[in-house]
Amino acid sequence: MHADFDSVRLVEVSRHFGRRRALSKVSLTVGAGDIVGLLGPNGAGKSTLIGLLATLVAPTAGAVRFGDRTAHAMGPALRQAIGLLAHELHLYPELSARQNLTFFAELYGLDPAATVDAALARAGLAERGDDEVNGFSRGMRQRLALERALLHDPRLVLFDEPFTGLDDRAVGLVSDRLRQLASAGAIVVLATHDLDLADGLVTRVALVRDGRLIADEPASSGLRARYRSAMGSA
């Protein structure tokens, strides 16, 4: 774990493309130990928010602060503390599972000998390590992608729709992993439109619609009802 920052703050962040608004004046703080659920319909701006937190997208107004510094002030080293898993999985299909993990381990300055085998084991792919990824099923790829994203022990863990196409067992594994990360001090942000999966997993709920943050509160029971009422009335 990197003790670089304990929280990430979005301060009045807006992002628009010409006339199309992606985000409007979003202010949100996420802290260590939180599992924040970014919930909202498709096109609400969840992916843009994740992109902003990952420093892949720049805001057109407002600032993103890691601890109390901006990404620019922290430089490339900031990215050592960020882990992203999006829908596309970010794996090279022509390479084997082991080669994928080794590449990313070295990219993050880790010793592959120490980390890759353990990651393969956690993904349940120890015997398939030298097979090419394009022969893997969706579930296998997802497990591998999860390990790849977490290989360097990031402080800020960003998941964008990670549950798509997973069976129940896999969903359970991912959820458990997220809980472990949060209790170890990571900041977990999870964007999804699947309320059932979010229910019981997230500790905080940030509801997003049409680029605006319409609710930001601790999670409670009856997530679905809360979501419906918030979306319906706003």
Add this chain to the structure above:
Amino acid sequence: MKKMFAPLLVIVAAMFAAAPIMIAQAPFESTMGLIQKIFYYHVPSWMAMYSAIVVCGVASAIYLFKGRADVDCYAVSAAELAVLFGLMGLVTGPLWGRKAWGVWWQWDARLTSALLLELIFVAYLMVRKFGGPGSEKLAAATALFGTATAPFVYKSVDIWRTVHPKTSVVPLLASSMPGAGRPFALSSIAFILLFVVLLTLRVKLARQQNTLDNLYLAQEDR
């Protein structure tokens, strides 16, 4: 700047009205006769085009590194004007060449370089139109690289041509024709001022479009 606009417009209009008279009164060049007078439009067109290219390049660089949308207005306006004035030059050049030397296009250094720069800035406009979201940045990179390559283009095309020397296309008219100085200066200034006037108008339009976009966005906020 706003206050200067109306008087500037009047001055430019007056200059363009006066120019043909001055040009008609200017002495004839010995070998080419009447057609040489196209030079008073041809060369100032290039001056306006190069001014536009420099403005576009600088604005694009600032936009790329600082992200200020109002600077981007200058970049797109200047690019359009570069294409416009470039087109004027590329039409008057062959017209002159055809009449004076019997050939429409001889690959002379200046016209060829200008054609390449014209292509680069047409590409700029195409990127903005067809590039999809985020195309302003891509176009800015095109303009920046295009402006940076301009001296290389000119130098390499120039050397490429002088290996096989042909008749020099732009003779030293200023030295051979003392009476050409004043109308040439008038034309040059008139074209540069025309460029400034058009740039101001176009930037204003672009800014209004941005304001409109911002209003739409603000509207949704309510």
Add this chain to the structure above:
Amino acid sequence: MFLRTALLVLRKDFAIEMKSLEVLLTTLFFAVSCVLVFAFAFVKDGRAPEDAAAGILWIAIAFAGTLALGRTFERERYSETLRALLLAPAPRAALYVGKLLGMLALLGVAEGLLVPLVAFLFQASAWFSRPLLLLAVLAGGTVGFAAVGTLFAAMLVRARSRDVLLPILLYPITIPVIIGGVRGTAALLASPADEVTATMWIGILFAFDVVFVTLSLWTFEPLMTE
């Protein structure tokens, strides 16, 4: 960190390419087809026009290079691995350098095949009497073309119409490279070889390379951030 990251990216691309050699083989074959098309276009009575060899060589490099650029970055689009690369804890320009080195390696191999082929078909064996100068012209031109091409291909990855926009943007801007490359290699075909002209073009190409690699390194990060 910078150089390490660049070399890691290069090694990764090399590993992927070695599995199937897809981009290399198809690029080579395309380049050869290019040469043949131009041969049929220009050869008359069994002879090509003077200096045609130089022109044909560089056109083949430019066309094949453009295709290879598109295909290399298409690989990073699939599975959005480009995003993962941009998240590496190294200056993002290092990714550019890694990709550029890969492109240079690919074009180097292509030229290794094309130069002898063109020399063979168009009686241009005079090139090999001045190997160092020939290499310098090839290197100078290829670096310039690849430097601008890699940047543009990277920035166009998320754009619409990217396949056609790449050549539209790349060719006018790299015309000095084409001119320098063609005139430089043509100078070496003269008898005796015109070393002065070739050296002059090498100088111009070198200046172009320095300017545009620098410009690309500066602009890579702002362009890759959305």
